[in-house]
């Protein structure tokens with residue numbers, strides 16, 4: 001069993017050049033797909049292919065991360081936000097209240113693997129009729145198998161949230177667009193070094209390596225924050241995508257999720273946002289609410305379980321205008337259930353979380 005659970009993935013070796021040209025089956029459903037080095041780069045490409053046809057305005061969910069907003073800011077868009085409710089579904093009234101304005105691009109997404117954006121049907125029709133482009137961010141639902149709305153013009157994803165790859169994102173679209181991506185960015189090169197160093201750490205538990213890989217990961221993020229434009233995916237990441245057994249990955253995530261959610265379901269300190277795992281859903285994390293979230297996160301870290309918070313409030317979001325998301329942001333925590341772990345690690349997490357109840 002691994003003595004640390006969660007946080008960044010690792011990469012034990014840089015793979016040799018890919019032999020096949022086809023992407024794994026689970027990527028085939030995304031039409032006209034172009035791989036990029038990041039999700040931000042993919043959003044930039046979508047924006048650039050329509051920006052001359054639309055007003056520079058975008059409507060995004062208020063529960064989102066800073067990096068989804070950045071490409072719109074860089075392209076000079078005015079951004080508004082709609083609310084998301086505690087089940088992580090889009091608040092229809094909050095969207096409707098804003099459809100009076102001209103919206104150039106509307107962004108929607110399902111969270112943590114679940115189809116929480118399924119109620120949008122007629123609203124998307126209305127938006128489409130007024131010339132809005134619809135972009136679904138499938139970062140969280142990348143490996144979930146549910147029918148996507150036919151009115152979507154673009155799909156974008158950040159792939160590195162799922163596996164240990166230096167870089168990876170894609171833009172896909174109903175219409176064919178041609179993008180010229182030449183250079184590989186330094187971001188991917190530095191992240192590759194970080195992933196390899198983390199792998200050395202996992203093999204040796206040599207504490208001095210920790211600050212080295214953490215520093216490299218941070219440097220890579222800083223590069224991307226300063227330059228979110230689209231770059232070509234690096235060849236190591238592309239090869240890893242070709243070689244990854246996604247079927248196995250999905251099965252492991254589903255098994256871990258079901259096991260852990262059932263094991264902690266009676267714990268009064270936490271509430272699973274999605275207690276059931278429907279067929280076809282591949283979870284990113286196991287998101288739960290806790291009234292003592294910050295204490296719980298600290299306690300988990302002390303016990304070497306690294307559970308991230310998705311996400312801190314983006315600077316552009318005004319809690320007075322979008323009060324619905326404040327509760328999510330203050331109480332949510334994402335428990336790792338990914339393919340690196342077996343049920344032994346899930347047992348460990350459950351044991352630690354259940355002890356939290358006794359000690360606090």
Ligand SMILES: Cc1ncc(COP(=O)(O)O)c(C=O)c1O
Pocket residue numbers: 037038039040041065067068109137139140157158159160168169224
């Ligand atoms: C939902 C979502 N979309 C897009 C992005 C941007 O992806 P990247 O970090 O690869 O630029 C992120 C990053 O966290 C994300 O969480």
